[in-house]
């Protein structure tokens with residue numbers, strides 16, 4: 083029997099292999115995760131579904147013992163962002179307003195798919211209220227702390243803040259997040275884990291609390307690309323995956339020199355360049371060049387606002403215009419209210435630029451992958467952000483700057499850890515493809531991860 | 539064999555980055571003892587507690603609970619519970635669900651769950667709010683809930699990491715008392731980490747002082763306060779008056795120290811048979827035992843020591859008066875006394891005074907070799 087704490091810190095795929103081989107027991111593993119969750123030192127889990135998890139673990143134990151696993155991830159525990167419906171539990175979107183809302187009547191399809199695949203639902207984790215901010219601060223339930231700095235409390239990144247913290251601090255081997263402007267990739271970057279934003283429509287969003295019906299996507303945060311490949315399969319209810327590793331020698335990589343390389347922290351820039359040279363040495367072909375669509379998108383965001391703000395206002399207008407607005411994080415209200423001020427013409431312009439941009443980027447890439455630093459900086463300290471709303475908004479926008487281009491142009495992306503700064507805070511490398519090219523993206527990410535992880 | 543509830547043997551922690559957070563930690567705790575850990579930020583208190591809880595791996599040494607080796611045992615199989623300052627109660631679960639949680643994890647039969655939860659709810663007076671969620675609880679209620687969650691699994695050892703740090707001073711005081719009463723009643727071992735030395739000294743049967751990952755001293759509160767064993771403890775605990783010097787002789791439980799203010803003496807805190815004469819030492823006198831007198835005042839019995847100086851400041855704070863006495867360019871000593879006393883004794887700024895204490899009240903500690 084393997085040491086259970088050691089096991090709990092492995093990738094989901096390794097855990098599943100140990101379980102299937104009878105080297106470990108899903109019930110003991112689940113108990114261990116639950117016990118650690120019970121001793122969490124910052125508000126990561128909002129609601130722990132211990133009964134459900136233990137029941138599911140017992141069932142997994144029986145299947146695995148009979149040599150009959152439900153999927154390659156049977157028996158692996160997972161944490162869920164509290165935007166996803168669990169039958170019989172309240173979905174709160176980490177908002178004080180929904181603290182006592184009626185429980186959901188069914189599991190969201192994405193949860194039902196994972197459950198059918200034998201995965202164990204540990205419970206629901208914290209996020210930025212309504213999933214609307216890139217830093218992960220939450221004034222109602224407290225902010226889950228980035229585990230990489232034991233001294234200065236640092237932002238976990240958002241909005242899937244606690245999904246990343248749960249994985250990074252060993253409370254769960256993997257977690258589910260959602261990404262509308264960077265909400266999976268940013269916390270993955272800040273916490274040194276792998277995060278995968280899928281293409282629009284790939285993974286079902288029914289039963290997932292909406293921020294932007296157009297841009298919302300669901301995806302995993304995990305400890306390896308292999309885990310993301312398997313989770314991409316499981317979350318869609320698929321039982322096989324066509325993903326194949328793409329060898330480095332056949333990888334073509336485009337580095338846009340517009341917007342995404344501006345004003346990087348030195349360690350971010352250095353680790354990014356270092357990753358590029360590793361890929362080049364492994365045989366990938368690199369080209370660099372401008373991408374005017376990014377400039378256009380950034381300019382339009384300033385001028386016209388964003389699809390997310392417009393849609394978030396539609397989702398939440400009763401709340402932000404109503405008497406309860408004071409109970410919502412003021413910084414979230416401020417962002418949603420930008421949507422109220424937008425005109426139909428603004429939204430039409432945004433949609434046209436988006437459509438034209440998707441086509442142009444497709445032409446420009448022509449089968450190549452695009453890369454950029456996931457965030458221009460490492461996780462910032464929390465205290466200054468709490469003290470100064472203007473600073474919060476400025477850092478928040480900068481944090482989201484690169485990833486939100488991916489949402490605007492429907493570019494799926496995998497954020498991969500690629501080193502740390504001098505203070506051991508993680509940096510991250512974002513590999514993107516064009517919309518609906520998720521399987522090639524994951525195949526390339528398997529290879530990029532191998533190249534980045536290889537000892538010099 | 540199992541005389542001790544908890545035994546740490548040369549416990550060591552090296553974090554993956556290479557930080558040696560704890561080194562050579564030896565401790566033996568008796569059943570039902572209340573042990574406080576105190577020390578400056580970053581000295582390794584939390585790390586030690588988390589190793590006991592099984593939340594951090596142990597890099598070296600051994601952890602024994604009731605004589606059994608738990609060094610490699612995972613957290614859910616240890617008879618410990620942990621309560622943190624950020625006790626992170628699950629906010630979307632009711633008080634009752636929060637308390638039940640640990641029992642579900644430990645697979646307690648459901649008939650027992652209800653009984654145990656009811657009993658702890660009763661004991662900690664959480665009955666009125668059993669179905670409330672975190673948002674509507676007061677600071678004190680949250681604290682009691684955290685305790686209930688920790689105690690419901692009936693641990694042999696309760697580990698508390700600055701559990702009162704988030705509370706205001708009044709609440710803190712009353713919960714300190716509740717905790718102490720509860721601990722005596724349950725007769726389980728408490729390991730209590732705090733920044734605040736007053737809390738460590740008032741709560742602990744014994745106090746462990748840590749510094750830079752190492753244990754400086756383990757003593758009962760009064761001994762720690764009056765008989766420091768190291769320069770660090772002399773400076774960190776209490777309000778000691780400290781004079782540097784060199785050892786001139788030490789024998790029969792008495793050490794004589796040459797200082798630039800004359801020859802002084804005290805009780806040595808070290809093994810006098812191995813200390814070399816001329817070793818650098820500190821003479822440490824707890825503030826409470828140092829009296830302030832007009833210069834040349836006669837002695838009234840007993841072996842005392844006296845140093846002289848000039849009053850450079852008198853600051854009144856309510857009933858108390860702080861008199862700063864300048865002994866020389868490099869050393870001023872601040873004495874806390876009462877308003878009437880300095881009036882009666884004619885002590886005023888610029889005046890010459892004597893500071894005097896019973897020699898046996900002073901402790902002599904070795905400076906780091």
Ligand SMILES: Nc1ncnc2c1ncn2[C@@H]1O[C@H](COP(=O)(O)OP(=O)(O)OP(=O)(O)O)[C@@H](O)[C@H]1O
Pocket residue numbers: 232233553554555557558559577578579580581582583584585586733
């Ligand atoms: N997870 C970690 N990874 C690396 N180093 C750590 C980690 N946790 C703590 N440290 C370091 O180990 C040392 C001891 O930290 P620890 O938290 O145990 O101290 P502490 O006495 O509890 O401090 P405080 O009073 O501030 O809570 C510090 O130098 C700290 O920076």
Ligand SMILES: [Mg+2]
Pocket residue numbers: 583584585699
């Ligand atoms: Mg601490």
